[in-house]
Amino acid sequence: MELLKQRIRDEGIVLNNRVLKVDGFLNHQIDPHLFKAIGKEIADRYRDAGVQRIVTIEASGIALALMAALELDVPLVFARKKKSILMVDEVYHSVVYSYTKEENYEITISKKFLPAGEKVLIIDDFLASGEAAMGLAKLVQEAGDEVVGMAIAIEKSFQPGRERLENAGFRVESLVRIKEFKDNGCVFLED
Numbered sequence: 447m448e449l450l451k452q453r454i455r456d457e458g459i460v461l462n463n464r465v466l467k468v469d470g471f472l473n474h475q476i477d478p479h480l481f482k483a484i485g486k487e488i489a490d491r492y493r494d495a496g497v498q499r500i501v502t503i504e505a506s507g508i509a510l511a512l513m514a515a516l517e518l519d520v521p522l523v524f525a526r527k528k529k530s531i532l533m534v535d536e537v538y539h540s541v542v543y544s545y546t547k548e549e550n551y552e553i554t555i556s557k558k559f560l561p562a563g564e565k566v567l568i569i570d571d572f573l574a575s576g577e578a579a580m581g582l583a584k585l586v587q588e589a590g591d592e593v594v595g596m597a598i599a600i601e602k603s604f605q606p607g608r609e610r611l612e613n614a615g616f617r618v619e620s621l622v623r624i625k626e627f628k629d630n631g632c633v634f635l636e637d
């Protein structure tokens with residue numbers, strides 16, 4: 447997606463050759479026009495997949511997923527990272543290792559917002575090791591739903607996430623794929 451690539455070229459900051467900071471338009475300040483275009487692009491890629499619900503993870507996934515949910519006209523539910531005040535038997539839960547914070551955390555979704563028998567699209571902002579996406583897929587499958595695919599805004603293709611998700615049988619659509627970090631910038635896969 448050229449628009450997103452251009453913003454990364456213009457404003458992305460590579461930290462320690464490991465993490466891409468895009469706080470100016472995605473992770474802190476949000477550009478609504480860019481997000482509208484991202485939502486449309488995700489929806490276009492999954493328009494024929496019969497998506498009935500979108501699942502993402504707080505916080506940065508929510509705005510992206512909301513735009514796609516509007517386009518596909520389906521409900522959106524986000525997994526919470528904080529301990530829920532609900533009883534354990536009222537939520538689906540999974541443990542995820544955080545790439546950026548380097549610690550485990552628990553994600554939960556209330557059972558009443560994941561009815562069984564639906565086709566679900568998983569959305570996240572970044573794909574690195576695939577931990578977050580796998581954790582979300584586990585919740586969705588535990589609910590008796592089908593994961594029809596995953597949509598990621600920015601994939602770091604030099605990390606094992608895509609391979610891990612594809613090996614688990616999931617369709618992965620990334621709007622931008624980064625081949626490597628070089629000279630504090632990004633080299634994109636199609637370049």
Ligand code: 5GP
Nearest residue numbers: 465466545546572573574575576577578607
């Ligand atoms: P994974 O679970 O695939 O290892 O990492 C994905 C999650 O970690 C995303 O939800 C995202 O929040 C965070 N993440 C991973 N790599 C990056 C990165 O380079 N930049 C930013 N801003 N977040 C990242």
